[in-house]
Amino acid sequence: MLKHHTIDTPAGPLTIVVGPSGGVRAAGFTDDVGDLLPLIHPKLHAQAQPDDDIGPVIAHVRSYFEGDLGALDRVVVEQHIAGEFVAHAWVVMREIKPGSPVTYSEFARLSGRPAAIRAAAMACARNPVALFTPCHRVLRLDGSLGGYRWGLPVKRQLLAHEAA
Template sequence: MLKYRTLDTPTGPLTVVVSPTGAVRAAGFTTDVADLLSLVHPSLLAPAEPADDVGPVARHVRSYLDGDHTAIDAVHVEQVIGGSFISHAWQVMRDIKPGSPVTYSEFARLSGRPAAVRGAAAACARNPVALFTPCHRVLRLDGTLGGYRWGLPVKTWLLAHEAGHSTAAVEAGVVR
């Protein structure tokens, strides 16, 4: 049985779905648990119920929001996809440092396939554990935000928070 909890953040609700071992299987800036469960690979899917206790995940999110931008690195995630490139890219994405976003081209290179820019973008788009596998840290080639499943205001806030800048600075392209 999976458990889920919705946490309050400055950008709105963040719902996390965790396994019996406490690994995050889905996360997103929404209260729509069904939408999140649709992102989970069928081999990891199970019924989910609300819970007050989702292990240390809530504590790590709170620490992240309080300024310890590496706190979410300690959260274990379980992600599965059919292709090996995307699975590998998700692991690489977890190594992108807060405050140091990369472009899709750089992300493809870091993932070992410099020509796979579309594959890098697909890894971001198919990421079921937003925040913990930080697809928000990947930008367009020109340094602009690009897309984000949970909305550009959320992505803008996350990047500004991690860089220690205002969201206006991120929106204006001053911060990358």
């Protein structure tokens, strides 16, 4: 069974859905778990029950917002999607360091397919575990923010927090 919990953060409410093993299956800056469940791959999908105890992930989020920017690296994520490139791109995305955003072009190159800029952008757009797989660290070529499922003010706040 999936469990979920919403915590308040400086960027707004963050709802986190974890699987039975405690790995994060979905996360986003919303207080409505219904916004997240469709993002979970059908192989990993089930009903999600509210629970205050979703394991150590909450402590890692709090540590991140208190200044330990590496705290999110210690969170296990459970992402699954058909498509080798997207799955690999999500692994690569987790390696983008806080305070060092990359462009979509650079992200495509890091993911092993320099010409696949649109596919790299799609990997960002389809990311079900915002914050933990940091699609907010990928920017347009001109350095502008581009898009973000949870809103540009949230993306801007996260990048400012990581740059501080």
